[in-house]
Amino acid sequence: MSERDLIRDYFAALGARRADVPCGVGDDCALLAVPPDRQLAVSIDTLVAGVHFFADCDPQALGHKSLAVGLSDLASMGAEPAWATLALTLPEIDPDWLGGFARGLGDLAAAHGVQLVGGDTTRGPLTVSIQVHGLVAPGQAVTRAGARPGDLVCVSGTLGDAGLALRQLAAGKAPSATLRRRLERPEPRVGLGRRLAGLASAMIDLSDGLAGDLGHILAASGVGADLELAALPLGPEGATVVAETGDWALPLASGDDYELCFTTPAARRAELSALATPDCAVTVIGQITAAPGLRCREPNGDLWPLDRSGYDHFST
Amino acid sequence: MSERDLIRDYFAALGARRADVPCGVGDDCALLAVPPDRQLAVSIDTLVAGVHFFADCDPQALGHKSLAVGLSDLASMGAEPAWATLALTLPEIDPDWLGGFARGLGDLAAAHGVQLVGGDTTRGPLTVSIQVHGLVAPGQAVTRAGARPGDLVCVSGTLGDAGLALRQLAAGKAPSATLRRRLERPEPRVGLGRRLAGLASAMIDLSDGLAGDLGHILAASGVGADLELAALPLGPEGATVVAETGDWALPLASGDDYELCFTTPAARRAELSALATPDCAVTVIGQITAAPGLRCREPNGDLWPLDRSGYDHFST
CATH class of the missing domain: 3.30.1330.10 (PurM-like, N-terminal domain)
Structure with missing residues (x-):
């Protein structure tokens, strides 16, 4: 043999x-x-x-x-x-x-x-x-191209856990078992994705970071979005890091989350609550706009464009 | 971008x-x-x-x-x-x-x-x-498992051209344009393969060498085969090498031919002639046997088992 x-x-x-x-x-x-x-x-x-x-x-x-x-x-x-x-x-x-x-x-x-x-x-x-x-089924697949102004922007689970684990490993620290599992054994949101067929107007999975991946939806759909930073779903350890450092790059730009980011008409907001499971929240984090570009509202109300300078602002 | x-x-x-x-x-x-x-x-x-x-x-x-x-x-x-x-x-x-x-x-x-x-x-x-x-179409795909005793063993094109090009490159010699094309730009036998659906009882493409790849058909079908060395189709340069050295390993065991090897009931031999094109011959090279194993008949009539010792015999 x-x-x-x-x-x-x-x-x-x-x-x-x-x-x-x-x-x-x-x-x-x-x-x-x-x-x-x-x-x-x-x-x-x-x-x-x-x-x-x-x-x-x-x-x-x-x-x-x-x-x-x-x-x-x-x-x-x-x-x-x-x-x-x-x-x-x-x-x-x-x-x-x-x-x-x-x-x-x-x-x-x-x-x-x-x-x-x-x-x-x-x-x-x-x-x-x-x-x-x-x-x-034909016509049921959710592409990146269907987001419309006024649609809600949503994500599953929590953001930045895998990125935090990577940062800790790079710094020579051992991540918690929870963070390590999020990095090494991501759970693909297959059930949620199937339930979203017919409800989501556009969808992408988060592999390269929320800002970049949502950017693909915006580009394919010809729209923009305003995000509410205070609404971004964080795990306990990620929340501590953001509270202590103000480093929004963790949930906005770290990769390997493998959560779903999707849009849905605002009129269907009530249907979202039925999608969450004990293991996986579904959170509204912003809204699609006709104006192109991606903007983030800080907890103090300031709205920053998430271009490179905006991003640099958030990552300090 | x-x-x-x-x-x-x-x-x-x-x-x-x-x-x-x-x-x-x-x-x-x-x-x-x-x-x-x-x-x-x-x-x-x-x-x-x-x-x-x-x-x-x-x-x-x-x-x-x-x-x-x-x-x-x-x-x-x-x-x-x-x-x-x-x-x-x-x-x-x-x-x-x-x-x-x-x-x-x-x-x-x-x-x-x-x-x-x-x-x-x-x-x-x-x-x-x-x-x-x-x-x-369902039921029309030709697998490796359908060869039956008495079936003819056939190959398309010529054998050993890519292997000869590789040998020459390894020896620091520039292969002819024909041999180099056979090594670098193989033409997949797609049209022939489709015409063989319904005619071939088993089929495989030759990527690792005739003896080994035909061996996969024999194993999957639970049969053996006798090959006629004199029938193996060779290009002009390959024929010269075999005539001068008696090295049957060239057509039997060199890889990258990307020709088709298939079996078909002997009663359908007449249909084979319609399959050949000016660019691609179809040649009967042997017959499937109930006895397991792969054997080769030399031009002098001797029949050798193509196990490792048999193979060593042919490759000297």
Whole structure:
């Protein structure tokens, strides 16, 4: 048995067993049966050692996160996850590492009904690319382009937790278990995303930071937004940092939150309260404007444009 | 505009414009409309600099080959190519390199009616992962598992050309333009693969060498095969090398041919002649046997098992 076959055995039966996979891992292609009343939503993401994660990180957490970033993209379109493929480049064959990675990936896949249906393993610098495939009814997918003036701007969960964990690690401090979990094992908001199909007018997942990612909605929709800084949802540790330092860059500009940011018509505000769960709040943080640009209102009432100078102001 | 956006502009409109892409490059997911009477065939492949190609190779050839290896997988299932996604990891932003890579990828995509619908660009060691998506009628896909005793074993084109080019490069010799094209710009046998749906009983594309890849068909089908060495189709340069050295490892075990190897019932031999084109012969090279294992008949009539010792015999 070749090394390639050996590795493939780790990934031959990961995640859910689905009836809509006529041919899975082990042939030249996987065959997938897309229901006639569904469109396919696909997204591919790459994580590179030394860029997106520490090369010596827990492989189980890496397996989880590698799939989570893709499921978060499906969530932000309101799609139902179905299948995944894996392109894994490894510097060496380490059974312990492979077992941990496969467990992290497989557990999250199973939790979301996703079957790993194919992949490629190659030798080289540690790199993980995963493509996720989801299903959504025609016309129901939520893109970035539907925000209209007057719409409410909302986010799920809390902002800046992963960024705070990264800051602490960079400073040589060990983050709390809560913050570390937020950085290493983000929970993609798949259920919330699906419930938002038909309610959200535009949606994106927060991978690069609220200001930049919301900026993609504004650009695609041809609108602007005013945010209320006091409304930004913070975890207890993030709230302490912001209260002590006034550093709004933490919730505005740190990446890896993997929360959903969406807009919805103001007339539908009452429907938002039904979306929250004990684990995941839904918070209105601002409003879409016809005037382009992104502005933030400080707790004292001052409104600052969030261009570079505005951002520098907030990050001191 | 961020570097990421800049790079994305190179890939935002590559290949064919298809009507079945409700949402392409630029949102969290691409949305694809799979026809109700088709299944989806997907395959992901990774090429790593220094492993699968020379880091200083022509970027246009790399763009071509990165997509060609995936289209070859679709061909080997008898599927019709439709869409592709790209995960590109780059050590630096070089507009000339990106332009060449995008041209090579885009030209081949357009030639096969494929639209690039999404991707991810990251910074890191040069690595290209491409997922291809094809369409095939339910039950028409050709897997590796259908070969039956008595079936003919066939290959397209000629074997060992890319391997000979690699050998010459490793020896410091410049390959002929023909051999170099076979190594750097393989033509996936998409049309032939589609015509073989309904005729081939099993099929695989030759990426790792005939003996190993045919071995996958034999293992999946639970059969063996006898090959006639004298029947192996060789190009003029490969034929000279084999005639002078008796080195059958060139057609049997060198990779990167990207030809199709398939089996078909002997009763359908007459239909094979209609499959060949001026650019691509179809050659019967042996027969499937109930006895497991792969054997090769030398021109003198001797039959050798192609296990490691047999292989060593042929490679001297």
